[in-house]
Amino acid sequence: MFSHLFQPIRLRQIVLDNRIMVSPMCQYSAVDGCATDWHLMHLGQFAVSGAGLLMVEMTDVEPRGRITPYCLGLYSDENERALQRVVDFCRHHGRARIGIQLAHAGRKASTLPPWEGRRRLMPEEGGWEPVAPSAVASGEGAPMPRALGLEEIEAIREAFVAATQRAARIGFDALELHCAHGYLLHQFLSPLSNRRTDRYGGTLENRMRFPLEVFAAMRAVWPEDRPLGVRVSATDWAEGGWDLPDTLEFAHALKALGCDWIDVSSGGLVKNQHIKTYPGYQVPFAEAVRHATGLITVAIGMITEPRHAEAIIAQGQADLVALARGMLYDPRWAWHAAAELGASVYYPNQYLRCRPWVRNDTFAEREAARG
Known part of the structure; x- marks a missing residue:
């Protein structure tokens, strides 16, 4: 049986074994931005999972850009060494290509983790002042951020550049810029959160300016042979907010700057959204971006069944x-999908004996699995 899902794909000089990405998933388990043994376990299992691309969670470019005090960072030598350890471990044992998502939380910073209610963390509790394009809260009861000055905007751009250089030294195969889910760069894009009157606010062109500047600066220092993509929220799901036509304009501008893929999600900017969700509810957005721009696109959102992914x-x-939650629930999702679709997928030698026999197994592979 031929499977489209299990065909390789090239991103610049990086070839993925298949079309399955382990989505970046915040773990809220870092110490001062440094990866811990939790990350060694969490990412290590996905490195041997058979997925083509493993993306490290949202990793923040400065301390105040963290959602919580326990978020991963890449702004210090200690952060870099800790991530290097994890990446080396994953490479030694696994086959998946490894990428990292760089971000800044903006006005969504300084909170507690989800299992502690996402409550705002006050300065006296070790929290900090959130910043944003404008002094606009994300909803009733949300903290009021401080509007960024022009010099601060420039400094944040340079923080993205410095984190990109650290990611290159670590040896990541791919890089993704987070412009979605209501974090800082999405806050610049949306008219609901960006009320600036300078060159970074007002028109669509102006609101796109800072995210495009960040992308261009990252692309300039990221190795030419390695891909750089962007995650977007295709719509705010809110009246007067960022929408699909805006996303298409943004995607065209990113393509002109050398963007290699668009990872298409939605929402996250404002509170109390009413979104009708169902398996694949965001796929039409990815399809629209793909057809309008010709860019490689990534579909995300409640995709859990192999035949749905194949289609x-x-x-x-x-x-x-x-896949995000689906991978957390079943870290062997790629193995099970390959078995269902009649495809081949990577198994580490130590686990070959659990591999179901499929028609294209070689005799040697079957004997190794039999032990």
Whole structure:
């Protein structure tokens, strides 16, 4: 049986074994921005999972850009050494290509983790002042951020550059810029959160300016042979907010700057959204970006069934599918999908004996699995 999901794909000089991405998932388990043994376990299991691309969670470019005090960072030598350890471990044992998502939380910073209610962390508790394009809260009861000055905006751009250089030294295969889910760069894009009257606010062109500046600065220092993509929220799901036509304009501008893929999500900017969700509810956005721009796109959102993922790729709706909660629930999702679709996928030698026999196994592989 031929499977589109399990066909390789090239991103610049990086070839992925298949079209399955382990989506970046915040773990809230870092110490002063440094990866811990939790990350060694969490990412290590996905490195041997058979997925083509493993993306490290949202990693912040400065301390005040963290959502919580326990978020991963890449702004210090200690952060870099800790991540290097994890990446080396994953490479030694696994086959997945490894990428990292760089971000800044903006006005969504200084909170407690989800299992502690996401309550705002006050300065006297070790919290800090959130910053944003404008002094606009994300909803009733949300903290009021401080509007960034022009010099601060420039400094944040340079923080993205410095983190990109650290990621290159670590040896990541791919890099993703987070412009979605209501974090800082999304806050610049949306008219609901950006009320600036200078060159970074007002028109769509002005609101896109800072995210595009950040992307261009990152692309300039990121190795030419390695891909750099962007995650976007295709719509704010809110009246008067960022929407799909805006996303298409942004995607065209990113393509002109050398963007290699668009990872298409939605929402996250404002509170109390009413979104009708169902398996694949965001896939039409990825399809629209793909058809309008010709860019490689990643579909995400409640994709849990192998045949659904296969259909998304086969029908040209997206080029890759990203799984988050589905992977947490079943870290061997790629193995099970390959078995269902009659495809081949990577197994580490130590686990070959659990591999179901499929028609294209070689005799040697079957004997190794039999032990």
